[in-house]
Amino acid sequence: MRLTFIGTDSGGGHCPTLYATDRGTVVVQGTRVDDLDAVADLERSYGGLPAHESAVEIPAELLRNWGPMILEALQSQTKEGDESLTTAD
Numbered sequence: 001m002r003l004t005f006i007g008t009d010s011g012g013g014h015c016p017t018l019y020a021t022d023r024g025t026v027v028v029q030g031t032r033v034d035d036l037d038a039v040a041d042l043e044r045s046y047g048g049l050p051a052h053e054s055a056v057e058i059p060a061e062l063l064r065n066w067g068p069m070i071l072e073a074l075q076s077q078t079k080e081g082d083e084s085l086t087t088a089d
Contacts (some may be wrong), residue, residue, distance in 0.1 A: 003027060006073045007066035009059065016058040016064050020073035030056030 006026075007017040014065055019027040033039065033055040042048055044057060 004073055004076070006069050007062075009062050009065060014055075016062045018062065018070065020070065024074055024075075026070055028058060029055055030058040033057050 002022040003019040004021075004078075006020055008017040010016060014042075015029045015031060017029040020030070021027055021056075
């Protein structure tokens with residue numbers, strides 16, 4: 001999988017961050033949800049999280065600021081000269 005940086009609201013270059021993938025998906029880097037009440041709500045309301053999934057929390061502001069860039073980043077992912085990061089599949 002290749003990642004293309006979309007944007008971040010972090011002043012230090014860490015989370016929260018959005019990336020487009022060459023699979024036509026988006027990777028979200030955020031704070032892992034480990035609040036017991038929130039995890040219980042996920043379990044009750046949404047059937048919980050399968051072992052291969054994680055829930056992360058990001059500020060809504062991240063999507064307001066960078067949401068419009070998601071489609072653009074996904075479309076440009078396959079163009080030459082993108083600044084992609086290579087990750088393991």
